[in-house]
Amino acid sequence: MEPFMEETYAARVPVYAFVNQKGGCGKTTTAVHLAGALAARGERVLLVDLDPQAHATMGLGCSPDRPTVTDVLLGDALLSEAVAPAPGGITLLPSEPRLAEFEEISGRLIHPERRLARALDEAYSAGVRFDHVLLDCSPRADGVLCANALYASSHTLLIVETGAFALQGAIQALKVLDEVAENQGRAPALRVVGTMFDRRTRFARELLVALHARFGEALFDTVIRTSVRLREAPALGLPVQELDPKCRAAADFAALAEEIMALETPGRTLSPSERTDLKEYELRPPSPERAPSASPAGRPSAQPS
Numbered sequence: 001m002e003p004f005m006e007e008t009y010a011a012r013v014p015v016y017a018f019v020n021q022k023g024g025c026g027k028t029t030t031a032v033h034l035a036g037a038l039a040a041r042g043e044r045v046l047l048v049d050l051d052p053q054a055h056a057t058m059g060l061g062c063s064p065d066r067p068t069v070t071d072v073l074l075g076d077a078l079l080s081e082a083v084a085p086a087p088g089g090i091t092l093l094p095s096e097p098r099l100a101e102f103e104e105i106s107g108r109l110i111h112p113e114r115r116l117a118r119a120l121d122e123a124y125s126a127g128v129r130f131d132h133v134l135l136d137c138s139p140r141a142d143g144v145l146c147a148n149a150l151y152a153s154s155h156t157l158l159i160v161e162t163g164a165f166a167l168q169g170a171i172q173a174l175k176v177l178d179e180v181a182e183n184q185g186r187a188p189a190l191r192v193v194g195t196m197f198d199r200r201t202r203f204a205r206e207l208l209v210a211l212h213a214r215f216g217e218a219l220f221d222t223v224i225r226t227s228v229r230l231r232e233a234p235a236l237g238l239p240v241q242e243l244d245p246k247c248r249a250a251a252d253f254a255a256l257a258e259e260i261m262a263l264e265t266p267g268r269t270l271s272p273s274e275r276t277d278l279k280e281y282e283l284r285p286p287s288p289e290r291a292p293s294a295s296p297a298g299r300p301s302a303q304p305s
């Protein structure tokens, strides 16, 4: 299968679909704050909220004045008409509960799963430019919204909460993704991000080692640690880079953004100092951690956020 088709939007601009059929595993959090970290570097980032729950939209303090992503998918508005500036320099294509109706209407459309890709293509042809597009998906991995995300994307970012049954959940998610890829005749490149990592639990450290064994290079070195700041951010309507640029969550997302940039630049690899050393997670007895005063970006530490 081709990684992605020539001449499509995703062949020109990296498009990441944040997926996992498990709700609450950190998809929206990762999408919003990675968007913020890329935007903080001066990158032009489009964040598309593809979830009728609209958590990314609300978490950036945006109330969806119409038009929204629903109108874009229905062909009633251009993407350029529906996008709005969001905090932290992000451009947002907002969602709303009405997006759920697209699932029902899609039965009457020809190739409803191609609508988002087409809207991105049209915007590109009209001169609208982004450096990265991030698609925050709903947990319904087998639905038409996720199919739109996968059809439009160059990469799927499987978000894995480093908690109980995560590996089984990830493998299950891959099965669903494979089925969609089979149906669409195309498979975006897979990448995996571990989230909600708590180094103090032996279980989380073991799981990270298991994820690395299963996914190898597809697993990002950066792991997003649990952080109070990330819990607070949606209520404050800001990406963490704006909220508290010095906190550990901001460091984690800056490190993930760095890896994304490296991924998109052929031939550019991270220097050893930028890489997370897996030995960090290898099994030592769960100890009352020595809290290092400064931990390198992206490396788990026991510091309170």
Ligand SMILES: Nc1ncnc2c1ncn2[C@@H]1O[C@H](COP(=O)(O)OP(=O)(O)O)[C@@H](O)[C@H]1O
Pocket (backbone or CB within 6 Å): 022, 023, 024, 025, 026, 027, 028, 029, 030, 055, 195, 196, 197, 224, 225, 226, 227, 228, 230, 231, 232
């Ligand atoms: N790294 C993290 N540290 C602390 N809380 C987190 C972290 N990632 C996500 N959360 C919290 O977990 C909950 C679910 O996260 P969310 O990103 O909405 O998941 P999903 O989009 O997969 O449903 C939210 O309350 C969010 O604030």
Ligand SMILES: [Mg+2]
Pocket (backbone or CB within 6 Å): 027, 028, 029, 051, 055, 137, 138
């Ligand atoms: Mg979500």
